[in-house]
Amino acid sequence: MTSPLEHLAAPEPDGSPSGIWPMNVDRVGGELTIGGVSASDLVAQFGSPLYVIDEGDMRARAHAWKSAIDESFADLAGGDVFYAGKAFLSVAAARWMAEEGLSIDTCSEGELRTAIAAGVPGSKIGLHGNNKSRAEIELALQAGVAHVVVDSLAELALVEQVAGQRGQTAPIVLRVTTGVHAGGHEYISTAHEDQKFGLSISTGAALRAVEETLAASHLELVGLHSHIGSQILAVEAFQAAANAILALRAEISALHGVTVPEIDFGGGYAIRYTVIDDVPPAPLTYTAALAGAVTAHVVESGLAAPRVSIEPGRSIVGPAGITLYTVGTIKNVELEEGSRRYVSVDGGMSDNIRPALYEADYTAALASREPFDEQVRSRVVGKHCESGDILVKDVALSASLGPGDLLAVPATGAYGRSMASNYNMLPRPGVVAVSDGSVKQLIRRETVEDLLTFDEDA
Numbered sequence: 001m002t003s004p005l006e007h008l009a010a011p012e013p014d015g016s017p018s019g020i021w022p023m024n025v026d027r028v029g030g031e032l033t034i035g036g037v038s039a040s041d042l043v044a045q046f047g048s049p050l051y052v053i054d055e056g057d058m059r060a061r062a063h064a065w066k067s068a069i070d071e072s073f074a075d076l077a078g079g080d081v082f083y084a085g086k087a088f089l090s091v092a093a094a095r096w097m098a099e100e101g102l103s104i105d106t107c108s109e110g111e112l113r114t115a116i117a118a119g120v121p122g123s124k125i126g127l128h129g130n131n132k133s134r135a136e137i138e139l140a141l142q143a144g145v146a147h148v149v150v151d152s153l154a155e156l157a158l159v160e161q162v163a164g165q166r167g168q169t170a171p172i173v174l175r176v177t178t179g180v181h182a183g184g185h186e187y188i189s190t191a192h193e194d195q196k197f198g199l200s201i202s203t204g205a206a207l208r209a210v211e212e213t214l215a216a217s218h219l220e221l222v223g224l225h226s227h228i229g230s231q232i233l234a235v236e237a238f239q240a241a242a243n244a245i246l247a248l249r250a251e252i253s254a255l256h257g258v259t260v261p262e263i264d265f266g267g268g269y270a271i272r273y274t275v276i277d278d279v280p281p282a283p284l285t286y287t288a289a290l291a292g293a294v295t296a297h298v299v300e301s302g303l304a305a306p307r308v309s310i311e312p313g314r315s316i317v318g319p320a321g322i323t324l325y326t327v328g329t330i331k332n333v334e335l336e337e338g339s340r341r342y343v344s345v346d347g348g349m350s351d352n353i354r355p356a357l358y359e360a361d362y363t364a365a366l367a368s369r370e371p372f373d374e375q376v377r378s379r380v381v382g383k384h385c386e387s388g389d390i391l392v393k394d395v396a397l398s399a400s401l402g403p404g405d406l407l408a409v410p411a412t413g414a415y416g417r418s419m420a421s422n423y424n425m426l427p428r429p430g431v432v433a434v435s436d437g438s439v440k441q442l443i444r445r446e447t448v449e450d451l452l453t454f455d456e457d458a
């Protein structure tokens with residue numbers, strides 16, 4: 001059982017903002033404030049549940065990644081950070097990332113159009129996806145994206161066709177699978193053989209895609225890409241994948257006399273969800289390890305250093321966001337090992353599917369008032385018709401907790417709103433950003449009326 005109360009915004013020893021709460025969280029008169037705004041003011045103005053992003057925190061993390069890449073690859077060929085928009089994207093968030101010097105990794109028409117709407121230049125956008133539509137490829141080429149990350153031989157042919165019709169040359173990055181198995185859960189590991197992503201190095205599919213790209217009239221091979229999974233703490237896993245993809249680069253040079261200019265190491269850097277989680281390595285630790293692999297490759301192969309890129313998503317927006325809920329029904333369930341208090345809130349698996357999907361652990365704290373009275377072992381659950389609709393399995397919460405109190409769940413900035421659903425016809429919560437006492441609405445709360453407009457008979 002975890003209690004995050006004493007860990008509010010505690011900075012890590014190296015000064016990096018890797019606590020579980022956003023940097024600008026505090027308690028004023030017992031009440032939780034974020035970005036200088038109280039939880040109850042936010043809910044009064046924007047409703048509950050509500051996703052709240054600490055803009056300063058998100059920017060600081062983006063900046064930390066950009067600085068780490070710049071520092072680690074200064075003596076090589078430099079690098080770029082593509083913020084993985086799938087973690088959370090809105091027009092304002094894309095703009096902040098661009099202002100911090102990042103590019104945007106998109107993987108759908110919606111993400112692509114959000115980045116474009118934010119004014120991000122095409123040269124700072126990448127397009128991913130294992131099943132891109134012709135329309136998505138056309139839009140990407142029209143926008144002049146930095147690269148299209150191609151996931152299969154079939155897609156390579158499609159991009160060649162679209163680029164040919166447009167009279168363009170498409171910049172291609174080939175996503176390869178290195179065979180390195182890593183990730184916080186089976187469903188978020190992506191580089192083993194038996195899954196849908198990428199072109200396998202071991203079966204020869206990756207080399208075949210290289211040959212086809214080099215032979216095509218409207219494709220330019222600008223890079224190789226590897227993404228091994230998500231929520232990865234082990235720097236060694238990234239190093240192993242880096243070694244495999246760099247070996248492929250050397251092999252391509254030997255076979256075809258071509259030096260692939262760029263290598264993208266993907267995302268997947270871990271964060272803390274609860275205070276008992278390990279503290280993840282700092283950005284610079286990850287990038288230094290990648291730079292070590294690149295340096296060794298350059299020395300061994302004699303090739304020019306590649307420009308590198310990485311695609312962190314969770315590690316930029318995850319800890320910057322919290323979700324506020326209003327407590328409703330409270331029930332004590334008597335069990336052999338003692339009673340368990342079930343605290344129901346007004347959201348659940350529709351706004352945070354991660355516990356149900358990946359057995360992810362979260363914690364919670366009483367937000368609307370002083371939380372330090374007697375603590376009771378509690379389970380925070382949602383309002384959906386599923387027994388697996390659990391937000392926090394086990395947490396110590398105030399004995400006096402009652403209907404109308406607000407709870408805050410930290411580390412929900414990534415893959416919360418972006419994976420939200422309308423299960424049980426619940427409108428998806430809005431997203432606001434807070435900074436220095438002011439609040440901006442990033443995504444408006446849905447209403448039930450929004451859901452009815454999809455129904456022609458309504």
Ligand SMILES: Cc1ncc(COP(=O)(O)O)c(C=O)c1O
Nearest residue numbers: 084227230267268311312313314
């Ligand atoms: C290709 C690719 N890049 C980047 C990411 C971002 O991962 P994360 O948010 O864990 O950093 C993902 C998601 O796992 C991905 O599939």
Ligand SMILES: N[C@@H](CCCC[NH3+])C(=O)O
Nearest residue numbers: 086188230231354414415
């Ligand atoms: N959505 C997942 C990560 C994988 C997404 C990108 N490949 C999560 O919440 O952890």
